[in-house]
Amino acid sequence: MPTAVEERPVPAAVAEPLLSLRAVTKVYGEQRAIVRALHQVDLDIDAGEFVAITGPSGSGKSTALSILGCLELPSEGDYRIEGTPVQGLWPDVLAALRNSRFGFVFQSFNLLARTSALENVGLPLVYANIGLRERQRRAEAALAAVGLTGREDARPNQLSGGEQQRVAIARAIVNEPEVILADEPTGNLDSHNGGEVMQLIARLNRDRGITVVMVTHDVTWAAYAARQIGFRDGRIVADERKVAR
Numbered sequence: 001m002p003t004a005v006e007e008r009p010v011p012a013a014v015a016e017p018l019l020s021l022r023a024v025t026k027v028y029g030e031q032r033a034i035v036r037a038l039h040q041v042d043l044d045i046d047a048g049e050f051v052a053i054t055g056p057s058g059s060g061k062s063t064a065l066s067i068l069g070c071l072e073l074p075s076e077g078d079y080r081i082e083g084t085p086v087q088g089l090w091p092d093v094l095a096a097l098r099n100s101r102f103g104f105v106f107q108s109f110n111l112l113a114r115t116s117a118l119e120n121v122g123l124p125l126v127y128a129n130i131g132l133r134e135r136q137r138r139a140e141a142a143l144a145a146v147g148l149t150g151r152e153d154a155r156p157n158q159l160s161g162g163e164q165q166r167v168a169i170a171r172a173i174v175n176e177p178e179v180i181l182a183d184e185p186t187g188n189l190d191s192h193n194g195g196e197v198m199q200l201i202a203r204l205n206r207d208r209g210i211t212v213v214m215v216t217h218d219v220t221w222a223a224y225a226a227r228q229i230g231f232r233d234g235r236i237v238a239d240e241r242k243v244a245r
Contacts, residue, residue: 015046016080016082016083017044017045017046017080017082018045018046018047018081018082018178018179018211019043019044019045019068019079019080019081019179019211019213020043020044020045020078020079020080020081020083021041021042021043021044021064021067021068021074021077021078021079022042022077022078022079022080023040023041023042023076023077023078024038024040024041024042024043024064024067024074024076024077024078024079025038025039025040025041025074025075025076025077026038026060026063026067026072026074026075026234027075027076036234037060037063037234038060038063038064038067038074038234038235039060039233039234039235040077040235041060041064041077041234041235041236042236043064043229043236045068045211045213046211047178047209047211048205048209048211049211049212049213049226049227050202050205050211050212050214050224050225050226050227051212051213051214051225051226051227051228051229052214052215052216052221052222052224052225052227052228052229053065053213053214053215053216053228053229053230053231054215054216054217054219054222054228054229054230054231055217055230055231055232055237056217056232057217059231059232059233059234060231060233060234060235061215061231062183062215063234064231065181065183065213065215067079068179068181068213069098069102069104069179069181070086070094070097070098070102071098073086073087074087081097081101095127099124099127099128099175100128100175100177101177101178101179102177102178102179102180102181103124103169103171103172103173103174103175103177103179103180103181103210104172104180104181104182104183105165105168105169105172105180105181105182105183105185105201106168106182106183106184106185107183107184107185107186107187107188108188109156109161109164109165109167109168109188110168111156111164111167111168112156113155113156113157114155115155115156116152116153116154116155117143117148117151117152117153117154117155117156117159117167117170118136118139118140118143118152118153119139120156120167120171121139121142121143121167121170121171121174122135122136122138122139122174123171124171124174124175125138125139125174125175128175138174139152139170139174140152142170142171142173142174143167143170145170145173145204146166146167146169146170146173146200147166147200148163148166148167148170151163160193161188161189161190161193162189162192162193162196162197165185165186165188165189165193165197166197166200168185169185169197169200169201169204173204173208173210177210178210178211179210179211179212179213180201180204180205180210180211180212180213180214181213181214182201182212182213182214182215183214183215184215184216184217185197185198185201185214185216186198186216186218186221194218194221198221198224201214201224202224212225226241226242227239227240227241227242228240
C-alpha cells in the first residue's frame with residue numbers, strides 16, 4: 001500500500017528589517033584629507049523600535065543618522081529600506097522617499113523665522129503637493145498632537161525653546177511618517193523642556209507605533225529608548241536592549 005506523504009510545515013516568511021545597513025562605510029575628503037566617519041557598520045532596526053544612538057563627538061552617530069534618513073549615501077556598503085536598496089535611486093525619488101517615510105527633528109529646530117507655526121508645520125505637505133485646506137487641517141491636527149492648540153499663528157520668536165521644538169516635532173509627524181530621526185532633539189533645551197520633549201517622542205513611539213532613531217550624548221535621554229547603540233571611531237561598540245519586565 002502506498003505510504004502517506006509526510007507533510008512538513010512551511011517556514012514562516014522572515015520579515016525584512018525596516019532599516020538595514022550592511023558593511024556601510026562613509027568617507028569624506030580625498031587623498032591626505034580623508035576622514036572615515038563610518039567603517040563597516042552593520043545595523044538592523046525593526047519597525048516600532050525606539051533606538052538611541054550614543055557616543056562621543058566624532059564617533060559617527062550623526063553620519064549614521066544622515067544615511068538612515070537618505071540625506072547622504074554610503075561610500076561603500078549597502079543600505080536597504082524594507083529590503084529595497086537605496087543606492088542607485090534618482091535624487092527626486094530619494095527626496096520623495098524622505099518626505100513620505102521619514103520625519104526629521106534637529107537640535108536647532110530649523111524653523112522659518114518669519115513664518116507661523118501652522119505654516120512651518122505644513123511645509124512638508126507643500127512638497128507633497130497637498131492642497132491648502134488639507135494642509136491646514138493636517139497641520140492643526142499635528143500641532144494639537146504636541147500640545148500647541150491655540151499657538152498656530154505664533155512665529156518662532158514668540159515661542160519658547162520647548163515650544164519651538166514641539167513645532168519641529170509636529171512638522172516631523174504631519175506626513176504620518178513611519179520613522180522619526182532625531183539628532184540631539186534636546187540639545188538646545190533646559191532639563192525641564194528636554195524632559196517634556198522626550199516624553200512626547202516616547203509617546204509617539206508608544207501610542208502611534210512610530211519608529212524612533214535618536215542621536216544623543218546625554219545618558220538621561222538615552223534611557224528613554226528601549227535599545228541603545230554605542231558608536232566610537234565610526235564603529236558600533238555596543239548594542240543593548242532593555243529587558244522587558
